[in-house]
Amino acid sequence: MTTLVIGANGQIGKQFCERAQKAGEPVKAMVRREEQTGWFAERGIDTVVADLEGDFSHAFDGCEQVVFTAGSGPDTGPDKTLMIDLYGAIRAAGIAAEKGLKRFIMVSAMRAEDPMTAPEKLRPYMAAKFAADAHLRLSPLPHVILKPGRLSDDAATELFAASVDEAGDNRISRANVACALLYAVQHAVLENTEFTLLDGTRSAAEVMA
């Protein structure tokens, strides 16, 4: 079961691809530019060059599921949020459904289901995540939505919490998000379900069971 990784060149994407490769889980890393393939090739990870803002349907060939972890990043404006986080996600889900893929695993954000609870500056971003998630929930494609809290660069602990109450904090490391993605990819039984994810004290199996 090969997983297409959209947003592979991002910080979570790279860590996920590396972990998947080490675990013997076949992935295909979708990157925007040819020169981004080197990092993956060095690690024996397959790549496909495709542009999320262009035609990228060829990237899905030979894949059975998708991990979507693309984001326009903190240095771009809401125009790119609209094109990548929203429209890119919706188009990707559309192509995946059309091509008969089996599952779509989305990296969303904690509390994306209620953008108005976010600080005003973050609301447009949360609205984009909200709409992309809502689209996925309504689509016929089986899906898993992961909702990490505030991202840190801490090392992986592979231990999680499912709520701020449980965690006592609102943070999770990108490395732990990558671990949770690998767990989701490896457990096809997870379907049409969503998880808030924070650093914590329980295994992925416990939190995502």
Place this chain on the structure above:
Amino acid sequence: MTTLVIGANGQIGKQFCERAQKAGEPVKAMVRREEQTGWFAERGIDTVVADLEGDFSHAFDGCEQVVFTAGSGPDTGPDKTLMIDLYGAIRAAGIAAEKGLKRFIMVSAMRAEDPMTAPEKLRPYMAAKFAADAHLRLSPLPHVILKPGRLSDDAATELFAASVDEAGDNRISRANVACALLYAVQHAVLENTEFTLLDGTRSAAEVMA
């Protein structure tokens, strides 16, 4: 059958409310601020004060269908496009479905189904319209999506075309969009359907049949 008009204070919204009132079609104009109610009150049009970015679910009480013609307008950035055109529309459709309303009539935009064909500057806006329309199509709520071309301030002709090929141009007056909305509101038989709308030579009944 009372119609809640979201975005009533906009240029299309006002013209639609006025035409509906004259035609004896009950509407409730949703406006953001108390001082905006005067224009409607003078014309005998019911209003409700509610904020599309706040809690506006009370506005739906006593209404059976919705016209959504809210837009953040040309002078705001994509952050407001995300909050109004996208998130406002999706929330409105959600509340309408929850409250068991009968129909949702959306003012979208020509070619919103393919944002990449728009000039680059317009693409984020088109992506927001695309996502809002896609959400409505997937939702259980019966809907009509009107897709006007480039808007002008010309007078109403009440004559339409359904494609650029037919029209020989890409324009439609806001007054004609208001006429088409009235036609849609008055014809409950229109359900789960969408129309490109331009100024033309055919009646609403012909173009939207």
